[in-house]
Amino acid sequence: xxxxxRQKVIEIIQLVCEEKSPPVAILEEIKEKTHLRNDLAxxxxxxxxxxxxxxxxxxxxxxxxxxxxxxxxxxxxxxx
Amino acid sequence: MKSLFLxxxxxxxxxxxxxxxxxxxxxxxxxxxxRAKHLRPFYQHLILAMINDLQVYLVDEDFELPLALxxxxxTNVLINKEKTTKALETWDTLQHxxxxxxxxxxxxxxxxxxxxxxxxxxxxxLLRNIRIGSKYAAGRWxxxxxxxxxxxxxxxLQAFLNHNLLVxxxxxxxxxxxxxxxxxxxxxxxxxxxxYRLLFPTGQIYDKVQGVSIGGERSSPKLHARxxxxxxxxxxxxxxxxxxxxxxxxxxxxxxxxxxxxxxxxKFVNNELLLHRDLLADPGILNPEQEWYQTGDxxxxxxxxxxxxxxxxxxxxxxxxYRVKLVExxxxxxxxxxxxxxxxxxxxxxxxxxxxxxDVKLLDPDLSIATIKSLLKENLQAFKVPRIIKIVDExxxxxxxxxxR
Numbered sequence: 001x002x003x004x005x006r007q008k009v010i011e012i013i014q015l016v017c018e019e020k021s022p023p024v025a026i027l028e029e030i031k032e033k034t035h036l037r038n039d040l041a042x043x044x045x046x047x048x049x050x051x052x053x054x055x056x057x058x059x060x061x062x063x064x065x066x067x068x069x070x071x072x073x074x075x076x077x078x079x080x
Numbered sequence: 081m082k083s084l085f086l087x088x089x090x091x092x093x094x095x096x097x098x099x100x101x102x103x104x105x106x107x108x109x110x111x112x113x114x115r116a117k118h119l120r121p122f123y124q125h126l127i128l129a130m131i132n133d134l135q136v137y138l139v140d141e142d143f144e145l146p147l148a149l150x151x152x153x154x155t156n157v158l159i160n161k162e163k164t165t166k167a168l169e170t171w172d173t174l175q176h177x178x179x180x181x182x183x184x185x186x187x188x189x190x191x192x193x194x195x196x197x198x199x200x201x202x203x204x205x206l207l208r209n210i211r212i213g214s215k216y217a218a219g220r221w222x223x224x225x226x227x228x229x230x231x232x233x234x235x236x237l238q239a240f241l242n243h244n245l246l247v248x249x250x251x252x253x254x255x256x257x258x259x260x261x262x263x264x265x266x267x268x269x270x271x272x273x274x275x276y277r278l279l280f281p282t283g284q285i286y287d288k289v290q291g292v293s294i295g296g297e298r299s300s301p302k303l304h305a306r307x308x309x310x311x312x313x314x315x316x317x318x319x320x321x322x323x324x325x326x327x328x329x330x331x332x333x334x335x336x337x338x339x340x341x342x343x344x345x346x347k348f349v350n351n352e353l354l355l356h357r358d359l360l361a362d363p364g365i366l367n368p369e370q371e372w373y374q375t376g377d378x379x380x381x382x383x384x385x386x387x388x389x390x391x392x393x394x395x396x397x398x399x400x401x402y403r404v405k406l407v408e409x410x411x412x413x414x415x416x417x418x419x420x421x422x423x424x425x426x427x428x429x430x431x432x433x434x435x436x437x438x439d440v441k442l443l444d445p446d447l448s449i450a451t452i453k454s455l456l457k458e459n460l461q462a463f464k465v466p467r468i469i470k471i472v473d474e475x476x477x478x479x480x481x482x483x484x485r
Contacts (some may be wrong), residue, residue, distance in 0.1 A: 019450070019453065037254060045432065051430065055429070063429060066280055067279075
């Protein structure tokens with residue numbers, strides 16, 4: 001179950017990245033330590049999009065309690 | 081040591097006040113349509129226009145000028161040589177000239193119709209908010225706003241007229257921002273809540289920062305607490321400003337108190353903030369018989385009559401401090417032939433306040449979301465392009481037959 005949820009998170013990040021031009025990430029590259037801003041170069045609008053998409057899936061606004069920087073922190077916030 | 085005026089890392093340069101004066105002395109004419117692409121030329125032309133009491137138009141990079149103004153773009157207006165030379169003799173003469181400028185700044189704002197309203201702003205109105213004196217002489221500013229918007233202009237004037245340093249932070253990422261805060265020993269930051277939220281956690285404290293102002297969006301006690309942590313020696317100010325009025329209210333907490341002097345000129349109707357025409361920079365934006373201006377800003381009022389900024393009425397939404405008119409996005413969608421119907425709306429999030437989303441009903445089943453986005457990008461600034469587009473079979477309507485927002 002956890003692995004599935006984490007896979008879903010990665011797919012959502014991937015979706016947001018694909019819409020960047022040029023796209024920055026491929027699936028294998030997103031790891032726990034991947035930094036959303038430094039490694040994937042997501043800007044504030046892209047991070048906001050990510051939050052909303054994750055909220056649709058998990059019903060949690062990940063930025064509610066402060067800024068999230070890495071993929072691992074998303075997992076923690078979503079308790080997955 | 082030369083005192084620096086501007087450091088612009090993305091632009092790859094820095095310039096001192098002495099160098100700026102030299103550049104200004106060499107300039108023969110001045111543009112009156114100022115697009116905020118690069119800071120240095122933008123400010124050079126703005127300063128010359130102020131010396132010469134000209135009317136200048138400050139516009140976004142992608143703004144489409146009204147037809148009557150298009151011919152002014154990229155044409156040099158002659159300046160009064162004698163007056164300009166005199167003003168540029170020394171820093172003191174320049175400061176004096178700018179403080180007495182009769183220039184008019186024209187900005188465009190989105191009103192209740194699709195046509196942008198031109199607001200003519202006598203510069204004297206803006207200068208009234210500027211504080212000058214030895215107390216402000218050592219300021220080192222992080223510049224975090226769009227230079228052609230009201231907040232950016234106020235920061236520029238406050239810094240420039242006090243011979244302060246401006247460091248461009250607009251659009252930079254977190255590691256660079258934190259590095260610059262330290263490297264340039266920044267003393268003042270004025271930015272939107274979104275800008276600050278993206279800095280946390282800062283990992284260290286910045287005790288040289290003395291002033292932190294927040295404006296453009298609703299802030300929160302949580303944000304204030306985090307700002308106090310990161311900038312323990314800074315005084316926090318909440319600012320409430322609009323393009324139509326400039327800065328109107330300032331507070332040190334979450335709630336704004338209406339100053340006695342303008343109490344009769346401010347009222348609330350259905351939680352919307354209304355301003356008397358006397359407070360407007362350009363009352364010409366109202367019909368002559370209209371006494372009150374509807375700001376579109378909704379507020380929460382407490383028992384003591386203080387108020388807090390709650391958000392925007394539904395026709396305009398706030399994305400990371402920018403006001404986005406939904407009708408502008410709807411017009412861009414109208415230009416795409418394969419779309420039959422759409423619904424544009426905001427989705428709340430804790431980072432940027434809102435993001436723009438839209439549902440579309442297609443005429444052309446082959447039209448992809450990626451194509452729609454790229455077509456919209458041609459006509460809209462990035463923060464206005466819907467981030468999440470969904471293709472739907474039916475668009476939901478309200479009971480009055482209007483498309484829901």
